[in-house]
Amino acid sequence: AQSVTQLGSHVSVSEGALVLLRCNYSSSVPPYLFWYVQYPNQGLQLLLKYTTGATLVKGINGFEAEFKKSETSFHLTKPSAHMSDAAEYFCAVSPLSGGYQKVTFGTGTKLQVIP
């Protein structure tokens, strides 16, 4: 079984401040991990994903995330928030093996960027 917990359903940061969105996962097998962003009235867009190898993953729009196995975490960060970063962010996990990609999503974190 696998699950994802996103701490904080709403996060507010000032423009130019550090963005930190927290994600912890539970998986019975080594996981693949993802962060997606969803803008209002749109589908999900992949920001970044961890499969194997380097634990620090860089994604689009200046975001990055670090896979920490010992902490079962995959927190998303961005050094400096921009107004256009205001959106909802979803962390997701998928088992490393399996014939199909059953992705389990967290409940999401809405990011507000204050000018």
Next chain:
Amino acid sequence: ETGVTQSPTHLIKTRGQQVTLRCSSQSGHNTVSWYQQALGQGPQFIFQYYREEENGRGNFPPRFSGLQFPNYSSELNVNALELDDSALYLCASTPGSGGVETQYFGPGTRLLVL
């Protein structure tokens, strides 16, 4: 733009009715997945199709069914609609057999069941 389109964008149905939602994937994407996203929740995996056959299913009852066609289009059918079926329905396509390739999501169909 992901190249994945869904229709209709919005839909209102009454309890007990049946509904068909449509998705058009990118050319060459052999795998399509469907998700249900209730208000304030993350997407939940309904099922996945690879080359016109269902090859994975989440915790959804049989009244949720699907079809995938050779022209990279697919359908999600829901019978005997219930109020709790009100949600945003997302389809996502991937090339290959749906391993960990990037999923490309459509904008979704928002279904309201009254």
